[in-house]
Amino acid sequence: MKFGHFDDQNREYVITNPRTPYPWINYLGCEEFFSIITNTAGGYSFYRDARLRRITRYRYNNVPVDDGGKYFYINENGNVWSPGWKPVKTELDRYECRHGMGYSRITGEVDQLEAEVLYLVPLGYRGEVQKVKLTNHSNRKRSFSLFSFVEWCLWDALDDNTNFQRNFSTGQVEIVGSTIYHKTEYRERRDHYAFYTVNESVTGLDTDRDAFLGLYNGFDAPGAVMECRSRNSHAHGWSPIASHHLRVELEPGEEKELVFVLGYVEVPVADKFTGKQEINKRPAEDMMALFRSNGDVDRAYNELAAFWDELLSVYQLEHPEEELNRAVNTWNQYQCMITFNFSRSASFFESGIGRGMGFRDSNQDLIGFVHQVPGRARDRIIDIASTQFEDGGAYHQYQPLTKKGNDAVGSNFNDDPLWLILSTDEYIRETGDWSILDEMVPFDNDDSNQATLFEHLKRSFYHVVENLGPHQLPLIGRADWNDCLNLNCFSEAPGEAFQTTENSEGGVAESVFIAGMFVLYGDAFVQICRKLGLESEAAEAAGHISVMKKVMNEHGWDGRWFVRAYDHFGKKVGSDECEEGKIFIESQGMCIMAGIGLEDGRARTALDSVKDRLDCEYGIVLNNPAFTSYIVKYGEISTYPEGYKENAGIFCHNNPWIMIAETLVGNGDAAWDYFRKICPPYLEAISDLHKTEPYVYSQMIAGKDAFTPGEAKNSWLTGTASWNFYAVTQFILGIRTDYDGLRINPVVPEAWDGYVVRRKFRGASYHIEVTNPDHVSCGVKELYLNGNRLDGNLVPICKEDSVNQVKVVLGN
Ligand code: GLC
Numbered sequence: 150m151k152f153g154h155f156d157d158q159n160r161e162y163v164i165t166n167p168r169t170p171y172p173w174i175n176y177l178g179c180e181e182f183f184s185i186i187t188n189t190a191g192g193y194s195f196y197r198d199a200r201l202r203r204i205t206r207y208r209y210n211n212v213p214v215d216d217g218g219k220y221f222y223i224n225e226n227g228n229v230w231s232p233g234w235k236p237v238k239t240e241l242d243r244y245e246c247r248h249g250m251g252y253s254r255i256t257g258e259v260d261q262l263e264a265e266v267l268y269l270v271p272l273g274y275r276g277e278v279q280k281v282k283l284t285n286h287s288n289r290k291r292s293f294s295l296f297s298f299v300e301w302c303l304w305d306a307l308d309d310n311t312n313f314q315r316n317f318s319t320g321q322v323e324i325v326g327s328t329i330y331h332k333t334e335y336r337e338r339r340d341h342y343a344f345y346t347v348n349e350s351v352t353g354l355d356t357d358r359d360a361f362l363g364l365y366n367g368f369d370a371p372g373a374v375m376e377c378r379s380r381n382s383h384a385h386g387w388s389p390i391a392s393h394h395l396r397v398e399l400e401p402g403e404e405k406e407l408v409f410v411l412g413y414v415e416v417p418v419a420d421k422f423t424g425k426q427e428i429n430k431r432p433a434e435d436m437m438a439l440f441r442s443n444g445d446v447d448r449a450y451n452e453l454a455a456f457w458d459e460l461l462s463v464y465q466l467e468h469p470e471e472e473l474n475r476a477v478n479t480w481n482q483y484q485c486m487i488t489f490n491f492s493r494s495a496s497f498f499e500s501g502i503g504r505g506m507g508f509r510d511s512n513q514d515l516i517g518f519v520h521q522v523p524g525r526a527r528d529r530i531i532d533i534a535s536t537q538f539e540d541g542g543a544y545h546q547y548q549p550l551t552k553k554g555n556d557a558v559g560s561n562f563n564d565d566p567l568w569l570i571l572s573t574d575e576y577i578r579e580t581g582d583w584s585i586l587d588e589m590v591p592f593d594n595d596d597s598n599q600a601t602l603f604e605h606l607k608r609s610f611y612h613v614v615e616n617l618g619p620h621q622l623p624l625i626g627r628a629d630w631n632d633c634l635n636l637n638c639f640s641e642a643p644g645e646a647f648q649t650t651e652n653s654e655g656g657v658a659e660s661v662f663i664a665g666m667f668v669l670y671g672d673a674f675v676q677i678c679r680k681l682g683l684e685s686e687a688a689e690a691a692g693h694i695s696v697m698k699k700v701m702n703e704h705g706w707d708g709r710w711f712v713r714a715y716d717h718f719g720k721k722v723g724s725d726e727c728e729e730g731k732i733f734i735e736s737q738g739m740c741i742m743a744g745i746g747l748e749d750g751r752a753r754t755a756l757d758s759v760k761d762r763l764d765c766e767y768g769i770v771l772n773n774p775a776f777t778s779y780i781v782k783y784g785e786i787s788t789y790p791e792g793y794k795e796n797a798g799i800f801c802h803n804n805p806w807i808m809i810a811e812t813l814v815g816n817g818d819a820a821w822d823y824f825r826k827i828c829p830p831y832l833e834a835i836s837d838l839h840k841t842e843p844y845v846y847s848q849m850i851a852g853k854d855a856f857t858p859g860e861a862k863n864s865w866l867t868g869t870a871s872w873n874f875y876a877v878t879q880f881i882l883g884i885r886t887d888y889d890g891l892r893i894n895p896v897v898p899e900a901w902d903g904y905v906v907r908r909k910f911r912g913a914s915y916h917i918e919v920t921n922p923d924h925v926s927c928g929v930k931e932l933y934l935n936g937n938r939l940d941g942n943l944v945p946i947c948k949e950d951s952v953n954q955v956k957v958v959l960g961n
Pocket residue numbers: 493507509510629630631632633795802848867868
């Protein structure tokens with residue numbers, strides 16, 4: 150069952166039934182000011198850090214779901230409704246929510262009165278702008294009231310949710326004309342405040358929640374709205390809010406537009422006050438001046454559209470399947486930018502008060518957006534590398550505001566360092582900017598202790614060499630990619646974090662997955678050394694890699710698939726010898742991506758085992774058989790019921806590793822089949838089962854052992870976005886960035902006739918037309934650049950600003 154449809158022309162998903170199976174959200178903002186908005190106008194805003202600069206309040210896991218947001222109410226002679234259906238939930242004659250690139254437009258209509266609200270965060274602006282358009286489609290005069298509503302958060306979202314003994318006494322506001330200023334804690338150490346305004350004079354206002362709602366009412370029936378009378382309340386403590394009341398009259402056919410602005414302001418300490426305890430409003434007034442008229446909003450909207458046009462123009466596909474086009478051209482790329490901006494902080498499954506930026510997550514996210522914002526990717530790499538330790542190890546997480554490593558979580562996730570090689574390598578492939586390797590980068594954010602980024606990569610590589618276990622495989626530490634396979638943690642106490650509890654001395658558990666990573670990204674390091682002319686460095690590293698390959702042949706292969714790990718007692722994990730968890734997806738994907746088993750058929754055998762044991766209707770599960778009880782020596786993985794999360798859920802992040810592996814063995818049909826199974830636009834028809842948004846990937850889909858296979862959770866902020874984009878664009882469609890050009894190597898279903906990719910690369914444009922007259926899966930038979938035949942499959946870098954025609958003919 151569907152709840153809307155794609156509007157490809159406008160790059161929107163159009164929701165036409167407000168009762169979606171879960172709130173379907175969108176993100177506003179691309180720089181500093183961000184909002185999350187649901188299809189019924191729920192959600193909240195924050196400045197840079199969702200925990201420490203939360204501007205409006207939100208209650209997660211609320212009852213009913215998604216209560217609280219940027220609400221508007223209409224009261225026409227006692228008939229009360231909201232344009233987004235919620236919170237009032239009056240049946241609308243027409244409802245539509247269009248989630249687009251950085252904006253959402255929500256429209257409701259009752260009795261031929263239409264209210265459309267456009268929500269957006271303009272580029273370069275520290276605020277959210279809401280344009281409300283009211284249209285009288287009837288042939289009689291209408292007169293009604295419009296109420297706005299936001300609830301302030303007292304800045305620190307965690308404290309706001311817990312420290313009521315203090316917070317109920319601290320709230321403060323100021324009111325000037327139609328503007329409500331939220332200034333809690335401004336008198337003391339905060340140099341920031343927020344405001345909510347409208348570009349017209351108001352009939353009334355409210356700033357105290359209980360006065361506006363009535364203590365025992367919900368958002369669905371605020372007393373002020375129901376009685377059509379603002380209380381003109383002034384908040385002192387309790388819960389400050391901001392609500393405007395405007396009286397509107399519309400002649401038949403008339404429309405009226407209003408502009409609301411929710412802004413955030415920082416003031417230099419010396420200029421904080423203009424009178425006794427009176428906040429300096431000048432910066433806010435400057436911000437308001439930018440959005441006085443509807444035209445101002447239209448301009449910001451057009452700028453935003455142009456911004457996204459530009460970002461998305463770097464990789465555009467024309468393919469017969471519209472689902473694939475919309476994934477590749479719009480939504481997957483959009484999601485990659487969202488993961489860049491938000492990491493794992495704030496979604497409808499991440500509360501914004503939890504973890505910081507992940508070292509491994511951020512490096513992997515980068516491979517999905519480096520083509521769009523290479524400059525910002527460069528800064529991100531430097532930020533991440535600056536949290537690395539001298540010995541090559543890394544903090545598992547760092548805080549976005551301070552960019553410092555997070556002590557609470559610490560280090561020793563032994564896959565972390567190697568992901569830095571992946572991100573840097575992909576950055577260089579995209580940009581050709583080798584100078585990044587000469588950049589001086591601190592260790593552990595200590596500016597007195599710096600080395601080149603190249604040196605950081607080298608430390609990443611040797612961190613593995615220096616941390617080998619009894620089989621000479623890499624020590625796993627607290628966990629590798631799989632955060633829940635905690636082989637050195639033996640936790641029996643409820644509430645202990647599996648990732649940070651290490652209560653057995655001398656952990657010797659080893660990871661075959663990290664071994665695969667070491668071969669794959671170690672090889673990238675070797676190639677980089679060669680490019681830099683560092684032959685002996687390259688040779689030494691290559692020596693370590695070939696030793697690792699031998700070790701893997703001896704200890705990493707189980708007969709029909711790759712072993713996953715060795716536990717604390719030296720026993721295999723992910724082996725036929727095990728009772729449960731005989732096979733894991735991660736080592737199959739990573740080892741084959743590293744090229745292991747490609748020559749001797751083991752790769753094919755392992756992929757057949759994946760197909761037999763891990764594949765299901767909705768994707769590839771993480772392990773099989775699922776764990777049916779808690780196994781203390783394995784850690785968190787076996788805490789999840791069968792079929793969920795890391796215990797045999799479809800962890801969409803690592804499915805693309807298998808897709809890539811299938812392309813490496815030349816099986817385009819299998820790669821495509823796996824891609825299609827989890828690619829959101831292909832799941833639109835089962836939205837009722839899938840539950841999360843049909844326009845973005847979710848971290849997890851319940852696997853075949855679950856109670857409801859096919860049901861997804863944790864949408865938006867997941868490495869799934871970047872890995873799937875990487876797999877489909879670079880390995881299936883086969884336009885791979887390489888140091889000296891674009892490497893063309895499509896591996897596609899045999900039935901495909903062809904497609905066109907428009908790729909901007911190093912300042913030039915390439916119009917790449919792939920045809921498949923013999924219906925093969927792979928193999929470039931002929932390649933032409935601007936009419937000239939090329940040998941091999943590398944399209945060299947062309948002159949800046951040139952537009953180039955590339956013809957690719959597949960065949961044997
Ligand atoms: C989550 C984490 C990621 C980890 C994955 C598997 O997505 O953010 O770092 O690799 O789970 O455990």
